[in-house]
Amino acid sequence: MIALGTALAVASAVAIGGGYTLQHTSASQLPPLRLRRPLNSLALLFRSGRWTAGFLVGIGGWALYVVALRLAPLSVVQAASAGGIGVLAIGAGRLRPSERLGVVAALSGLVLLGLSLGAHTATGRGSVWAVATWMSMSVAAAAGLARFAPTAPGLGTAAGLLYAAGDVGTKAAVGGGPRLAFVPALLACHGAAFVCLQLAFQRGGRLSSGGLAVLWTNALPIAAGTLLFGEALPGGVSGILRVTAFAVVLIGAVALSRRSAPAEPSLEPAIL
Numbered sequence: 001m002i003a004l005g006t007a008l009a010v011a012s013a014v015a016i017g018g019g020y021t022l023q024h025t026s027a028s029q030l031p032p033l034r035l036r037r038p039l040n041s042l043a044l045l046f047r048s049g050r051w052t053a054g055f056l057v058g059i060g061g062w063a064l065y066v067v068a069l070r071l072a073p074l075s076v077v078q079a080a081s082a083g084g085i086g087v088l089a090i091g092a093g094r095l096r097p098s099e100r101l102g103v104v105a106a107l108s109g110l111v112l113l114g115l116s117l118g119a120h121t122a123t124g125r126g127s128v129w130a131v132a133t134w135m136s137m138s139v140a141a142a143a144g145l146a147r148f149a150p151t152a153p154g155l156g157t158a159a160g161l162l163y164a165a166g167d168v169g170t171k172a173a174v175g176g177g178p179r180l181a182f183v184p185a186l187l188a189c190h191g192a193a194f195v196c197l198q199l200a201f202q203r204g205g206r207l208s209s210g211g212l213a214v215l216w217t218n219a220l221p222i223a224a225g226t227l228l229f230g231e232a233l234p235g236g237v238s239g240i241l242r243v244t245a246f247a248v249v250l251i252g253a254v255a256l257s258r259r260s261a262p263a264e265p266s267l268e269p270a271i272l
């Protein structure tokens with residue numbers, strides 16, 4: 001079951017990364033999206049066949065992800081999903097040194113995370129209150145970034161925080177029963193992440209926006225697997241790999257967050 005779940009997670013990463021690529025290509029060429037005119041902004045997006053195709057492919061990837069969570073531990077699924085960053089880098093053109101460092105560091109860190117995982121990592125149901133607290137803190141941090149750092153890296157990171165919160169809620173919800181109460185909250189997180197990501201796409205390259213979103217969407221739930229769902233931190237070499245991996249992932253995040261030489265155009269009025 002774990003092997004099948006891992007395979008589905010890889011397929012999900014390819015679909016979501018490809019979907020983000022199509023959405024970024026389209027959204028970056030559209031007129032500014034405005035939160036105060038949500039229906040008009042959505043209409044602009046869906047009128048683009050390329051963006052709509054990317055959106056549908058991404059939805060399909062998310063469906064594969066949910067099935068993978070039913071078959072494998074959260075940390076295993078997220079480590080396997082990390083390949084989305086590589087998909088975003090393909091065809092992105094000539095990468096700046098900081099982008100190359102960011103991609104290599106992010107993928108290396110997430111590969112190390114995968115190597116630190118046991119083949120039969122046990123996973124629990126998680127405390128309802130702990131999951132709710134994690135999601136609430138993620139939403140608060142994302143709101144702060146969207147308010148005070150409305151750039152491609154800031155909004156991309158905010159999207160990653162929100163998608164990660166939604167994924168943690170999804171892992172809790174797939175347990176069924178009363179935990180299905182997490183469904184409205186996780187859908188709200190994904191909806192807010194969608195908004196942040198589309199705004200990020202209009203403010204910078206696919207790696208400084210979607211790349212950071214993919215990075216945090218994968219890295220944070222791996223930590224949640226240990227902290228919330230009882231997926232034990234390994235000892236010995238595996239434990240060292242796990243700690244080193246998170247340090248390398250952080251380096252990747254910092255590198256991808258760096259602005260290009262010409263400052264990104266300020267589209268802050270488009271948020272209104």
